[in-house]
Amino acid sequence: MGVFWGYVATLAVYFCIYNIFAFGLNIQFGYAGILDFTVITFMAIGGYFAGVAVLGPAQRGTEIYYIFGWSLPWPVALVIGAVAAGLLGFVIGLIALRRLRSDYLAIVTLASGSIVYGIINNDNKIFDGGAGLVGVSQPFGSHISTNPNTYSEFFLIICFVLMVGCWLFANRLYSSPLGRAMRAIREDVDVAEAYGKNSFKIRMTAMVIGCMMVGIGGALTIAYVTALSPAGWTTGETFVIWAALIVGGRGNNWGAVVGSFLVAVLFNEATRFLPNIPGHPNMISDIRNMAIGGLVILTLWFREQGVIPERKAKFMEIPLRATRAKPGLLAVSASGSDNA
């Protein structure tokens, strides 16, 4: 396999991973209206925990420190990463979701993300501080040819399978009564509460599920890149995921896919392969960020709901007369006896 296909496979891997991020954020924001302004933190936690689960114990005398080091097989590490991200989401949710107002929520997530970033970046005993984890072995790497292009294609299969799993999960959730309750809470939390929806519990469910998905994306990221450090998950990365969902269309998982493709693949990843202009080392990434920012503004201006807006709920068409013709229907749910 040639370099070209390796390149395509690399982009496809990022596409799948960003899809998973976008599905996770969509469940939080698109479904339940949770302004999670620190999505990338959950990616990092998922990645780090999967990483330290895969890595062997930190060696004395190497000046590299991290917790765990359990040498676990990668599938187990993936679960650990997802659960860790979900747990952090739960803890942040405990603070953020108590208050009903969404602006509190936004601030709390942003602040919590900064705290987590500060701790991980400065405490070099957890995930080796600013240096981060390196040398995380790739899943099944020893069984697959060492050629990186071939490996990308193999890894793409793993990503694709997990992405499809998240897709099915997210869509099933959306069309369920639970998903409907989430959307009701998004639309008007006071009314949903007045109709008996436990908004704290339901939003917490969305929060944790979303965080776990993003954590899965993080575990995939560290597995593919084999390293993760604080420089790789700055607040700007949260913006990229948000941009993907806003441009693509919140509340619609197809929108999340289109947005991931446009923002995360075309604008974000593909530009990394462009040649650098001598004397302007940051030019490419600055252009990229400006382009993404411009795209978000254009979307909000001209197509507020995104490229693929949320779809209208479709229900089975039951002819009214048919239900009306059944006299027993309501009598059964009513007194059941002498009513009919």
Added chain:
Amino acid sequence: MPDTDTGRTSPSYNSATSEASLGSAVSADSSPTPTGTLLKADTLVRHFGGVAAVDGCSFEISRNTITGLIGPNGAGKTTTVNLISGAIRPGSGHVIFDGDDVTGFAPHRLAAKGLIRTFQISREYKSMTVLENLMASPRNQAGEKLFNVFFRSGAYKAEERRHLERSLEVLDDFGLYAKRNDYAGNLSGGQKRLLELARAVMAEPKLLLLDEPMAGINPALVDKVTEHIIAMRDTLGVTFLVVEHNLEVVERMCDHVIAMALGSTLATGTMAQLRANQAVVTAYLTGGEA
């Protein structure tokens, strides 16, 4: 219906179809018609900064009645509804609902017990369809449990179908059937008021608190909403507390009326009695300052 023979009339609404369609689960527990107090507000007090919005408000609501809550603007009616429904907590006082002290309960817990409220300004789920607005309203849906969604979808498929059929019938009753697949945010003001009521029907409440259900709707629709409320009492056994400024409507619909001014209950009785009450008349003319 066994429990509708209370001697009341529901003007032009007691047709066979509406009787059949509105007759539902609520009347199951209320057969024979239970009497006595469903809700008791006991010296409720709530201050906002220096303003005593509600200041020692007490009243009782009997089961299977429509109770009106009237009073000048700023009398504390909405605040009282908020206190009863758990939207805000009282500074002092108690709310007894269905025999339990529910003071300070979160709204969703009160709703689970059968106490549902609507809002003074229509608050539909805007970017959900009219039908979805109704489907989201039944309480304690099995399909709202995460485990059921992924591992026991059989646990709610039948329930979902039942809610769908019921929603369509209720929409038909409220003249919104043709709008079922429109976004609720695109309804007219009057249609939104009807949607609020239709949603409430889906929740099968024991007590329904309506905050100015007729605000901003045309006279013909006022009659229609009035009929709906009366029919819900008669066929579903729903008890109502209705905040309303239109005293003719109150007179026509309410079994019992509470007049509030300056945060406390001024007088109670039938509308005819209150019309003859000098304190109530004065409060309406002066806002209670006299």
